[in-house]
Amino acid sequence: MSAKVRTKYICSNCGAETLKWMGRCPQCGEWNTLEERVETPAPKSMGPSLSVNLQGNAKPQKLSAIHFNGDKRILLHMKEVDRPLGGGIVKGSVILWGGEPGIGKSTLILQICHAMASQGEGVLYCSGEESEIQVKIRAERLHVNDENCYIYAGSSIDSILKEAETLKPSMLVIDSIQTMYISGVDSPMGSPAQIRDCTSALVRFAKQTNISVMIVGHVTKEGNLAGPRILEHMVDVVFYLEGDRSYQFRVLRTVKNRFGSTAESGLFVMEGNGLKGIEDPSRYMLRNRSDSAPGSMVVACMEGLRPVLVEIQALTVHSVLAIPRRIAAGCDYNRMIILLAVLEKRARIPFSSDDVYLNVAGGFRVKETAADLGITLALVSVKKDIPLPRGLMALGEIGLTGEVMPVSKIGPRLKEAVKMKFSRFILPEGNREEVTDFCKSSGLTAFMDSVVFVKHLSEAVEYIL
Numbered sequence: 001m002s003a004k005v006r007t008k009y010i011c012s013n014c015g016a017e018t019l020k021w022m023g024r025c026p027q028c029g030e031w032n033t034l035e036e037r038v039e040t041p042a043p044k045s046m047g048p049s050l051s052v053n054l055q056g057n058a059k060p061q062k063l064s065a066i067h068f069n070g071d072k073r074i075l076l077h078m079k080e081v082d083r084p085l086g087g088g089i090v091k092g093s094v095i096l097w098g099g100e101p102g103i104g105k106s107t108l109i110l111q112i113c114h115a116m117a118s119q120g121e122g123v124l125y126c127s128g129e130e131s132e133i134q135v136k137i138r139a140e141r142l143h144v145n146d147e148n149c150y151i152y153a154g155s156s157i158d159s160i161l162k163e164a165e166t167l168k169p170s171m172l173v174i175d176s177i178q179t180m181y182i183s184g185v186d187s188p189m190g191s192p193a194q195i196r197d198c199t200s201a202l203v204r205f206a207k208q209t210n211i212s213v214m215i216v217g218h219v220t221k222e223g224n225l226a227g228p229r230i231l232e233h234m235v236d237v238v239f240y241l242e243g244d245r246s247y248q249f250r251v252l253r254t255v256k257n258r259f260g261s262t263a264e265s266g267l268f269v270m271e272g273n274g275l276k277g278i279e280d281p282s283r284y285m286l287r288n289r290s291d292s293a294p295g296s297m298v299v300a301c302m303e304g305l306r307p308v309l310v311e312i313q314a315l316t317v318h319s320v321l322a323i324p325r326r327i328a329a330g331c332d333y334n335r336m337i338i339l340l341a342v343l344e345k346r347a348r349i350p351f352s353s354d355d356v357y358l359n360v361a362g363g364f365r366v367k368e369t370a371a372d373l374g375i376t377l378a379l380v381s382v383k384k385d386i387p388l389p390r391g392l393m394a395l396g397e398i399g400l401t402g403e404v405m406p407v408s409k410i411g412p413r414l415k416e417a418v419k420m421k422f423s424r425f426i427l428p429e430g431n432r433e434e435v436t437d438f439c440k441s442s443g444l445t446a447f448m449d450s451v452v453f454v455k456h457l458s459e460a461v462e463y464i465l
């Protein structure tokens with residue numbers, strides 16, 4: 001029986017299949033994304049059955065009769081990875097690493113391979129994207145050269161699992177799931193069906209052998225249909241490596257973790273020889289801060305459970321355009337528009353004939369409304385050309401009526417600010433009680449003298465002017 005060779009066109013954006021080439025994908029509407037694939041479908045009988053039935057012969061057991069000696073974990077001694085993992089890699093767990101192409105997933109995973117291999121744990125790194133030589137070049141750059149680290153360049157999950165069964169490593173890496181295929185599935189590499197079935201085979205393998213599996217998956221900004229999103233429910237842990245590629249700063253965000261808290265995140269800086277954990281994120285973010293120029297303000301944001309101080313920079317110039325320009329980098333554009341409207345209406349500071357630019361220094365993304373007050377004061381400061389005191393910090397969410405509302409986790413934020421030598425604070429009246437408690441518990445008796453509590457935006461504006 002000879003298998004029929006077929007040509008198909010697959011959209012690299014959404015995974016849609018067509019039989020003839022088109023300029024535009026009929027499913028997602030992207031231009032020039034259809035790529036030719038020649039495929040020889042494998043006979044159906046060769047394929048393993050792929051439902052995630054871990055043990056077909058399982059019987060119900062009494063909960064009290066199940067014995068458990070704590071989950072067995074391997075500590076990587078990479079703080080920024082161990083913590084989001086919940087204290088190291090759980091044996092037999094499946095971890096999905098999502099992120100845009102080029103953000104640093106392969107780099108971080110190779111560093112993790114090194115952390116494992118240097119403890120005598122075997123690692124099998126399978127790359128469907130790069131040749132052994134390419135992986136070797138990257139490894140040299142990262143100074144990774146371990147005896148226990150095996151590299152395999154290939155795309156067949158069947159062969160990879162066979163090799164892993166013989167080699168019996170502690171960890172199997174699949175980089176990336178979009179470049180893998182499994183026999184018995186009549187769809188091209190990278191299609192949702194292939195991705196799903198490859199993953200379910202890997203999940204089964206991990207649970208049966210107790211070998212941890214790391215799966216890399218690319219996502220586009222739009223959250224590609226064929227990307228790792230469809231896999232989130234199948235795996236134990238889901239991480240997203242995020243960042244702006246024009247900056248070195250990266251955040252490892254936990255989206256799901258069956259063995260730890262999703263509130264934890266890891267912070268890194270991409271350097272010439274790999275990703276380095278950031279021990280003191282506030283110091284890193286404020287390292288280039290110049291002496292207070294008008295429009296510069298520092299706010300304390302929470303990144304997971306950690307407070308990070310970041311500098312907000314605002315610039316306004318008289319606009320020559322009919323519709324003034326507004327640009328927000330590192331913070332939400334719509335939020336900026338709302339804050340400008342509130343400033344105009346509630347504090348009588350008009351921006352309607354100004355171009356407004358807002359930037360968060362260092363590649364950090366401000367997502368919290370706790371930064372509202374800081375952002376508005378930065379805008380007022382540059383508009384009035386008055387620099388804000390260097391040691392000043394403002395926190396508070398701003399409502400449409402101009403009221404300043406309390407922020408969560410004020411204690412950790414203030415503690416970080418005090419550590420970074422901030423000495424004057426504008427805080428929401430609604431946080432007064434918590435701030436008093438914070439002073440008592442931290443033994444900062446004179447702290448209350450340095451705080452101005454405000455109820456309304458106009459009070460804060462009056463204070464800085």
Ligand code: TYD
Nearest residue numbers: 101102103104105106107270271272273274
């Ligand atoms: P990579 O890990 O290949 O990204 P992904 O696997 O997520 O696609 O990272 C690629 C980028 O990282 C590339 O632009 C070069 C940069 N890089 C460094 O800055 N330092 C390094 O040590 C390495 C290995 C890569």
Ligand code: MG
Nearest residue numbers: 105106129175
């Ligand atoms: Mg890669």
